[in-house]
Amino acid sequence: MVTVTININGENRTATVPPETTxxxxxxxxxxLPGSKLGCDVGDCxxxxxxxxxxxxxxxxxxxxxxxxxxxxxxxxxxxxNGVHPLQRAFEDCASLQCGFCGPGVIMSAKALIDENxxxxxxxxRDALGGNLCRCTGYVKMIEAIQIAARVMRGETAEVxx
Amino acid sequence: xxxxxxxxxxxxxxxxxILHESVIAPLVSYPIEVxxxxxxxxxxxxxxxxxxxxxxxxGLGQTGYIDDITFPGMLYAKIKRAGVASARxxxxxxxxxxxxxxxxxxxTGKDVPCNSFGPSLKDQPVLAYERVFxxxxxxxxxxxxxxxxxxxxLEKIKIDYEVLTPVLDPLESLKLETPGVHAxxxxxxxxxxxxxxxxEKGFAASDHIVEGxxxxxxxxxxxxxxxxxxxxxxxxxxxxxxxxxGRITLGRADVARTLAIxxxxxxxxxxxxxxxxxxxxxxxTEPVLALLSKxxxxxxxxxxxxxxxxxxxxxxxxxxxxxxxxxxxxxRIQARKIRLILDGGAYCSWSxxxxxxxxxxxxxxxxxxxxxxxxxxxxxxxxxxxAMRGFGAPxxxxxxxxxxxxxxxxxxxxxxxxxxxxxxxxGSLSPTGQTLQSVVVKESLLRAAExxxxxxxxxxxxxxxxxxxxxxxxxxxxxxxxxxx
Amino acid sequence: MRAFxxxxxxxxxxxxxxxxxxxxxxxxxxIAGGTDLLADLKFSAHxxxxxxxxxxxxxxxxITVTDGGLRIGALVTHSQIMKxxxxxxxxxxxxxxxxTIGAVQTRNLGTLGGNLVxxxxxxxxxxxxMALEAIASIQxxxxxxxxxxxxxxxxxxxxxxxxxEILAEIIIPKQNLGKPTHFLKFGLRKGQALALVNVGASFxxxxxxxxxxxxxIGLGAVAPKVIHAPQAEAYLEGRxxxxxxxxxxxxxxxxxxxxxxxxxxxxxxxxNLVAVLTKRALEGAYALAQAKx
Numbered sequence: 001m002v003t004v005t006i007n008i009n010g011e012n013r014t015a016t017v018p019p020e021t022t023x024x025x026x027x028x029x030x031x032x033l034p035g036s037k038l039g040c041d042v043g044d045c046x047x048x049x050x051x052x053x054x055x056x057x058x059x060x061x062x063x064x065x066x067x068x069x070x071x072x073x074x075x076x077x078x079x080x081x082n083g084v085h086p087l088q089r090a091f092e093d094c095a096s097l098q099c100g101f102c103g104p105g106v107i108m109s110a111k112a113l114i115d116e117n118x119x120x121x122x123x124x125x126r127d128a129l130g131g132n133l134c135r136c137t138g139y140v141k142m143i144e145a146i147q148i149a150a151r152v153m154r155g156e157t158a159e160v161x162x
Numbered sequence: 163x164x165x166x167x168x169x170x171x172x173x174x175x176x177x178x179x180i181l182h183e184s185v186i187a188p189l190v191s192y193p194i195e196v197x198x199x200x201x202x203x204x205x206x207x208x209x210x211x212x213x214x215x216x217x218x219x220x221g222l223g224q225t226g227y228i229d230d231i232t233f234p235g236m237l238y239a240k241i242k243r244a245g246v247a248s249a250r251x252x253x254x255x256x257x258x259x260x261x262x263x264x265x266x267x268x269x270t271g272k273d274v275p276c277n278s279f280g281p282s283l284k285d286q287p288v289l290a291y292e293r294v295f296x297x298x299x300x301x302x303x304x305x306x307x308x309x310x311x312x313x314x315x316l317e318k319i320k321i322d323y324e325v326l327t328p329v330l331d332p333l334e335s336l337k338l339e340t341p342g343v344h345a346x347x348x349x350x351x352x353x354x355x356x357x358x359x360x361x362e363k364g365f366a367a368s369d370h371i372v373e374g375x376x377x378x379x380x381x382x383x384x385x386x387x388x389x390x391x392x393x394x395x396x397x398x399x400x401x402x403x404x405x406x407x408g409r410i411t412l413g414r415a416d417v418a419r420t421l422a423i424x425x426x427x428x429x430x431x432x433x434x435x436x437x438x439x440x441x442x443x444x445x446x447t448e449p450v451l452a453l454l455s456k457x458x459x460x461x462x463x464x465x466x467x468x469x470x471x472x473x474x475x476x477x478x479x480x481x482x483x484x485x486x487x488x489x490x491x492x493x494r495i496q497a498r499k500i501r502l503i504l505d506g507g508a509y510c511s512w513s514x515x516x517x518x519x520x521x522x523x524x525x526x527x528x529x530x531x532x533x534x535x536x537x538x539x540x541x542x543x544x545x546x547x548x549a550m551r552g553f554g555a556p557x558x559x560x561x562x563x564x565x566x567x568x569x570x571x572x573x574x575x576x577x578x579x580x581x582x583x584x585x586x587x588x589g590s591l592s593p594t595g596q597t598l599q600s601v602v603v604k605e606s607l608l609r610a611a612e613x614x615x616x617x618x619x620x621x622x623x624x625x626x627x628x629x630x631x632x633x634x635x636x637x638x639x640x641x642x643x644x645x646x647x
Numbered sequence: 648m649r650a651f652x653x654x655x656x657x658x659x660x661x662x663x664x665x666x667x668x669x670x671x672x673x674x675x676x677x678i679a680g681g682t683d684l685l686a687d688l689k690f691s692a693h694x695x696x697x698x699x700x701x702x703x704x705x706x707x708x709x710i711t712v713t714d715g716g717l718r719i720g721a722l723v724t725h726s727q728i729m730k731x732x733x734x735x736x737x738x739x740x741x742x743x744x745x746x747t748i749g750a751v752q753t754r755n756l757g758t759l760g761g762n763l764v765x766x767x768x769x770x771x772x773x774x775x776x777m778a779l780e781a782i783a784s785i786q787x788x789x790x791x792x793x794x795x796x797x798x799x800x801x802x803x804x805x806x807x808x809x810x811x812e813i814l815a816e817i818i819i820p821k822q823n824l825g826k827p828t829h830f831l832k833f834g835l836r837k838g839q840a841l842a843l844v845n846v847g848a849s850f851x852x853x854x855x856x857x858x859x860x861x862x863x864i865g866l867g868a869v870a871p872k873v874i875h876a877p878q879a880e881a882y883l884e885g886r887x888x889x890x891x892x893x894x895x896x897x898x899x900x901x902x903x904x905x906x907x908x909x910x911x912x913x914x915x916x917x918x919n920l921v922a923v924l925t926k927r928a929l930e931g932a933y934a935l936a937q938a939k940x
Contacts, residue, residue, distance in 0.1 A: 002653060018310075019653035019698070022685065034230035035223025037436070039386045040468040042686040043753050044839060047386055055726070055755040061681045062756060065653055066702055075223030088221035095212050100220030101386040101436030107221060109751065130838040131750025135384055135437050310650065317692055469690060 004068040008033070009077025017064050024048045026064035027074060035075035035104045039133070046132035049105035050074045056112040058131070075104035078111065086152040087111055090145035098136035106132045110146045118154050120146070216434075228390040228406055228433040229465050236392070237266050237305040239454050239464035240312040241447060242319055243474060244294040244301050247328035247543040248343075251292055251301065251321060258318040259304055264311040267457035268319075269450060270302045275422035281412060281444050283351065283510035285344060286546065288420050288449045294323065295343060296508035296543050298473030300447070305454040305462045328543035332482060332505040335540040343508065343541035351506065352514055354521040356535040356593050361488075364497025364532030368488030372569045376485065376561035380505070381478035383550055387436020388466035389475055393451035395459070400427045401452045406435050408442045420449040440549035441475055444511060476548030479516050479539070480505040483524070483561040493573055493580045497532035500524045502558070504539035504547070511548030513539045520554030525593050526562035527603050528584040533593055578611055648685070649694035651676075655703060659786050662701045662813055667788050670810035673697040677813060679722055682749065682757040683765045707760070707815055710734060717819040718784075721760025725772075726751070728759060738819070739935070740775045740828040740847060747771050747832045750839050760814045763799070766806050766872065773800075773873030774847035775830045777865030779823050784816040791815065800872035826851060826861075827939065829931030831924045835911065842868045843912045844920040846900075848928035852888065852936045859883040864896070864925060869904035869917055876903035879925065888933060897926035 005014045006023075008031060015030040024041075027033045027050070036059055039047035043058040050059045051073040078085040087107050090096070097103040106129060113120055113128035120128065125143050134142070151157050219225045256268045271277055271291030278284045290299040302319050306312035329335045335349040342349055365371060392404040401421070407413045410430040418425040435442060447464055455462045466475065481504055488497040502520055506513045521537035570577040585603040592598055611617065654669070656662035662677070669675050676695040678684050679702050688694055701707070707720040710731045717737065719728070725745040728734055734741050748754055748762065748771045762772040763783070776796055783799040785792050788811055796817075799806055808814065828849035834840030850862035862883040864876040879900040886892050906917035 018650060020310075020648045020651055020688075022648075028230075034226075037227070037387070038229065038465070039388070041689050042468065043682055043749070043756075045386060046750065046752060049752055056752050057755050058682075058752045061685045061753070063653070063678070063681065063685070063700070065655065066678075066681065066700060079222055084218070084222065088218070091221040092217040093213060095214050095217055097214070097217060097220040099386070099435060099437045100216065100225050101227060103220045104223040107223075112751075128751055131752040133384075133386065135386055135439065310648070314649070467690070 002065045002068075004064050006064070006067050006069070007071045009072070009074060015064070019063070019065060021064045022060050023050070023052075023062045023064050023067045023072070024059035026067075027059060027072075030064075033074050033076050037101055037104060039101065039105075043131075044133065045102070046105040046109065047102050049108045049132065051108055051112050054112070054115065056109050056131075073108070073111075075108060078107065085111070085149075087114070087146065087149040090149040090152070091142070094141045094145040094148065096137065096141040096145040102132055102134040102136075106134065106142055110142075110149070114146070114150050114153055119150060122147075225434055227387055227436050228392065228404055229387070229463075231392065231404060231433065232463070233392065233394065233461040236461040236463055237307060237454070237458055238309040238312050239303055239305045239447070239451055239462050240309065240316050241300040241450065241464065241470070241474070242302045242304075242316045242321075243297065243470070244290060244299040244323075245297055246294055246323055246325055247297050247330070248326040249294040249323040250326060251290060251294060252324055253322045254302060255320040256302060258320070259302075259315040262306070262311065262315050262318065264307040265304055265315045266307065266460065267305040267454045267462075268302065268315070269453045269457065273453055274420060274449060276420050279416040279420050279445065279449075280510050281512055281548075282514045284419075286509040286511070296473075296545055298470070298545050299508070300450065300474065303447070303450045303454060303464075305458050305460075330542055330544060332480070332503050332540050332542055335542050336503065336538070343543055347541075349540045349542075350538045351510060351541060352517050353536065353538045354517055355537075356521055356533065358530070358534075358593055358595075359497075359532035361497040361499050361532045361534045365488040367490075368496040369491040370569075370572060371486065371488050372565070372572055373484075373486045374561075374565050374568055376481075376483045376564055378478075378481050378483075378557045378560060380480045380545070380547065381550065382472050382475070383437070383439040383441035383477075384471070385435075385437030385439060385441060388468065388471050389442060389446050390463070390465040391446075391448050391451045392461055392463040393448065393455040394461040395452060395456040399423070400429065401455065402429045402431065403448050403452060404431045404433050405445075405448055406433060406438075406442050407445060407448070408432070408435060408438045409444070412443075413445045413448065416445045417448050417452065420445075421452055439551050440512075440553075443549045444476070446475060473545050475545075476511050476550070477507070477545055478550040479513070479520075479547040479554060479557065481520065481554070481557040481561070483558065485561060485565045487565060487569060489569055489573065491573065493569075493575050493583045495528060495530050495584050498525055498530050498534075500533075500535040502535070502537035504537065504554070505542055505544065506539040507542055507544045507546035509546040510539075511546050512553070513547065515549065516547070516554040519552075520558050522592070522594055523555050524558040524562065526559075526566070527586045528562075528566075528581075529586060529590055530584075530593070535593065578607060578616055581607055648688050649692070651695050651698050653698050653700060655700045657703065659701070659704045659707055659813065659815055662699055662704055663786055663788050663811060665699045666813070667811040669697045669699070675699060675810065677701055677764075679761045680724065680756040680758045682753045683761060683767075701813060712824070714821065715818055716821040717824060719759055719817045719819075721763075721814045721816060722758045723760075725749070725754035725757050725759065725762070729754070737825050738775070738779070738828055740778075740830040740849075740932075741772075744771045744775045744830040744832070744845075744847070747830075747834070747842075747845075759817060763796075763817070764806055764808065764814050766800050766802075766804050768803055768870060768872055769842045769845065769868035770873065771830075771832060771842060771845055771867070774845050774865035774867045775828060775849075776817060776819070776847070777873050777875060778828055778847035778849040778863040779819045779826060780863060782818040782820060783814055784818055785812050786815040787812040793818070796873075797875065802871045823849070825939075827932045827936035829928045829935060831928045831931070833920050833924060841911065844868050844904075844906075844917050844924055846921065846924040846928045848925060848932050850883065850929070850932060850936075852933070854940070857888050858885050859888060859892075860885075862896075862929075864900055864928070866900065866904055866921060866925075869906040869921055874903070876900040876925065878903050883929075890930075893926045893929040893933075894922075896929060897922040897924075900925040
């Protein structure tokens with residue numbers, strides 16, 4: 001067993017897990033954060049995307065032990081009692097998600113993109129979502145929502161609705 | 163429905179979180195107040211922005227899918243897949259798996275009270291018994307205290323197979339001398355024929371006969387959320403099943419049949435589904451989980467791995483489609499003969515629906531007075547094919563539209579024109595004699611042609627369309643291509 | 648995933664010591680980015696008993712230009728390569744190659760060293776580095792040794808690394824710094840696709856005679872390992888740079904390639920791809936050479 005302490009959504013949390021435990025399993029089973037989803041378990045679908053030290057990664061392809069001492073942001077850390085993140089609001093308003101299973105991963109990828117590039121072009125958004133599979137939507141509404149959220153976050157508009 | 167969710171009238175507070183410093187939270191209520199629409203409230207749908215009621219929870223990652231649900235004392239189940247396409251099972255030895263610490267229950271085909279189910283033909287076993295019909299067949303299942311132990315226990319189950327020659331090619335399967343996949347039943351298990359007019363007369367009146375064979379491949383739905391089930395058998399002999407199943411009424415009947423208990427003792431809870439697309443329309447492991455729960459006395463959960471999803475859930479039917487069409491030199495279709503062979507895989511599933519829809523739609527949206535269409539679905543030792551978006555329509559659409567292009571090419575006609583000449587009108591009869599209403603095929607084609615500049619390369623040119631298409635593709639490349647090939 | 652013991656190496660020396668200690672008695676695997684290893688172990692019954700995590704060996708995470716050439720640490724991620732100003736300026740082909748690997752998430756995890764050590768013939772890092780005559784710097788218990796990348800690969804998923812060795816750095820020799828290079832990949836999709844064929848081509852231009860100097864062509868997914876196209880290289884050496892010469896080099900490279908047929912593509916199709924991609928990669932490198940002048 002290995003004991004890991006991970007800063008998850010701003011809070012230091014510790015768990016003792018078998019060494020082969022992935023970060024995804026630890027988040028879901030040990031830290032009770034089921035927002036990150038298990039879709040393929042091999043890094044293709046992106047449903048498990050979380051942000052580690054500022055970078056989006058597949059949490060199914062990182063051992064929990066490898067996240068020891070690092071900063072992890074999950075979908076649960078995006079909203080607070082004060083409100084939801086502009087991306088979450090924009091995704092809701094644009095009806096960007098249908099079944100919703102890919103949503104947490106897509107939003108985390110988008111969050112990492114906007115953090116790095118506050119004014120992404122459509123090709124840049126597509127590239128950033130290249131590791132997130134969605135079978136329902138065709139991505140169009142997601143790209144729209146990401147553009148709107150980016151505008152809100154740049155302070156150009158307070159209104160998420162078009 | 164209200165246009166917007168309630169807006170909280172309070173001062174904006176700077177996010178205290180260190181994680182997204184610069185962002186000011188937008189004004190929305192939180193926790194969530196979901197706006198419930200008045201029953202049957204009519205809202206103008208077309209042209210309106212459609213916000214989903216479940217959208218906010220989805221975005222917050224708070225939607226509870228089945229894998230996010232746990233129960234106290236819950237066990238994890240894994241299914242052992244056959245891995246061989248066709249075999250006789252000589253013996254199954256589960257003793258070593260059962261002896262493993264942490265393993266709470268093991269079931270095999272012999273434990274299933276009634277080992278057959280299916281939406282139409284009841285030809286699918288819950289777990290393989292004596293025979294394996296495709297590589298994804300479950301042969302044994304284990305429930306253990308952790309998923310890891312269950313997976314390791316699967317490796318300790320010893321199965322002695324007499325491997326048989328599988329039938330893999332649907333055209334081979336058609337032949338009378340090919341052994342039946344489910345002998346003594348024949349491999350053709352459903353057929354449909356549509357006749358209209360006299361095709362021989364039609365072909366005789368034609369200037370050209372065009373033939374073509376089109377094939378489509380097997381397609382998996384790949385729902386982002388894999389199939390999953392939680393079963394809980396209670397002390398009163400009732401079973402509660404949480405499942406990703408889309409059609410719970412049908413599933414309940416199948417569970418009752420396979421477990422041989424009254425339907426009144428079965429409660430199925432449909433959890434929020436992470437993508438269905440037709441792939442979650444029938445039960446998969448529900449009876450197995452119920453039996454494991456009965457044996458262990460504890461709730462049991464199983465989630466398909468992605469490989470399970472590909473080999474053990476239904477897929478789209480591959481089709482082999484033979485087309486023969488007689489046309490006059492000015493492009494009028496005189497007769498069409500079609501043969502569709504559907505690869506049904508190991509079990510029937512929704513083949514009946516798929517076969518029917520494929521056959522009815524196989525002639526395309528064209529007025530054809532002389533038509534003969536036949537469709538047959540055959541068993542092969544492959545992953546079973548079932549319901550998927552369109553039930554056979556996309557496959558035949560690929561064939562008849564490709565065939566129309568071939569005809570246009572032969573006649574040196576604009577591919578748009580040949581469609582306009584033959585397309586359905588208001589009041590046209592479908593191949594099965596239905597009078598069609600609100601027909602806008604031609605209007606749609608013309609509008610679409612105008613929108614993407616079909617005629618920009620010169621009307622009537624045989625490759626006018628190809629050029630128009632290439633233009634669209636180029637734009638696509640500029641937008642999204644990352645590889646400069 | 649089967650159970651294993653995990654040892655976290657503090658640095659590359661510690662890693663080598665851990666490997667030496669455990670490889671005598673156990674089946675050991677090294678984890679860095681984990682994108683290949685964990686995906687493999689999830690559905691495999693053949694698991695290691697011991698995994699050594701080298702992802703915290705920070706000295707293997709830098710990109711530096713030294714007297715010996717450009718040194719890229721084995722733990723440099725594909726994203727890091729894409730964002731490195733040095734690499735962007737010297738070898739845009741390496742940026743292109745890194746960009747075609749997986750997706751953002753896997754590029755943030757996956758390392759250059761991992762891509763090479765996994766030794767899958769379709770690896771996207773291989774052809775460009777091959778065309779740049781890169782050198783593998785290997786760390787063992789006795790210190791470092793250097794071998795040309797051509798000798799590093801033995802076959803599918805096989806390298807010359809001994810049980811107690813790790814790949815530490817990849818060195819692009821000094822004489823090749825800034826050598827015009829171009830990378831092309833052909834996959835079945837734009838995103839997250841394995842290469843049917845990938846090609847890296849590089850050469851210097853003799854400005855007076857307008858001829859190929861030291862042309863090098865690396866081919867992926869067309870042999871049990873990433874290979875050079877020796878006949879095509881020999882054909883181009885000293886030849887005048889013309890579209891015809893590039894096309895002919897492509898045709899010759901197709902005979903250098905020894906592809907197999909599999910469910911992704913037939914051998915014949917792959918050979919055709921080699922011809923076309925080699926020609927285009929040469930054109931790309933030439934365009935870069937002219938832009939630099």
